[in-house]
Amino acid sequence: MPFGHDDGSVHPPGGGPRTHAVEVGGMTKPELLDRLEHAGVRLNEAARTLFASGRFATAAARRRVDVVEVSVAKFKACSDHGDCKRGLVTNDWTGITPAEHAAYEPLCTLRDPVGMASHPINCVDWERADIYCTAHSGRLPTEAEWELAARGRDNRAYPWGNDNPSPTLLNGCGAECTAWAGKNAFELTAAYDGTDSWLGTAPGKTFPTGSTPEGIADLAGNVAEWVADSYAPYTAAAQTDPVVTNGDLKVVRGGSFITGKRAALATTYRTREKPTKRSSTIGFRCVSPPGTPVAGR
Ligand SMILES: [Ca+2]
Helix, strand or coil: CCCCCCCCCCCCCCCCCCCCCCCCCCCCHHHHHHHHHHCCCCCCHHHHHCHHHCCCCCHHHHCEECCCCCEHHHHHHHHHCCCCCCCCCCCECCCCCHHHHHHHHHHCHHHCCCCCCCCECCCCCHHHHHHHHHHCCCECCCHHHHHHHHHCCCCCCECCECCCCCCCCCCCCCHHHHHHHHHCCCCCCCCCCCCCCCCCCCCCCCCHHHCCCCCCCCCCCCCEEEEEEECCCCCCCCCCCCCCCCCCCEEEECCCCCCCCHHHHCCCCEEEECCCCECCCEEECCEECCCCCHHHC
16 A cells, blocks of 8 residues: 555644544534544644644745646656656555556556646655755645645635535545456545546546635645655644654655545645655645746646
8 A cells, every 4th residue: 555654643733742543534623623622632722713823823824835736747847858857657665566566557647748747747756846846946835834725724624625525526536446446456445435537646626626715726635745844743832834854754645546534635634655655646736936826837
């Protein structure tokens, strides 16, 4: 499995050690809050109304998280121009099996740079993602910036709100995905009944109803995303604009087209991976400097 380090943690500011495994999928906000408290996550009154009051207070004001994941066309243009490393069309992670290579390799989008030009680039390690964003006068979003973009100041369970994941809201693991997994002798669970019609990646913004109210697309599903931070357990105290730079693992956010657990599609969910990992389920987006036209990304 590409994701081997799910910790399922949740982290309202001031919430104490945030290592509780809490199933948050399919809950309304009040249900979610009750569940968090039941699990021992402390919530103060401010957190009940605005989780972002401490940890993510000012992150979004400084930089804007891009509305789409970086596409095959954009990435290829950067590498063709010599400003980025060449993309790759293979998967690599610790312990990857021949069967996983065979199943996931065809899903590397750079294999079809014309037909999949508007799909997110994937099969990229953290360094390639970092170089791309820097080459465009931007950078990878911090974990806090990513989460604020997805969760919003209204504390959404999912990027689109609090409705359960469905095949009209995202490219996650539907019937198309479980059928593919079965053929490859994997076990994957579906996030919803029915098919979302996309095995592997979908073009950016294919599911506009699943965007955030601010219009940021594909934060749940499609490809999961590298962020800037190294992985560290959350601090007990709320922080403003935290960035973790020390550590051997990088944080990945957002779930992907193989994600079936609703909790793993939630805006609070985080995984950690070796930065050298390349997976067809992982891509990235950047944050742009103020004034950068979206069309320029
Ligand atoms: Ca799908």
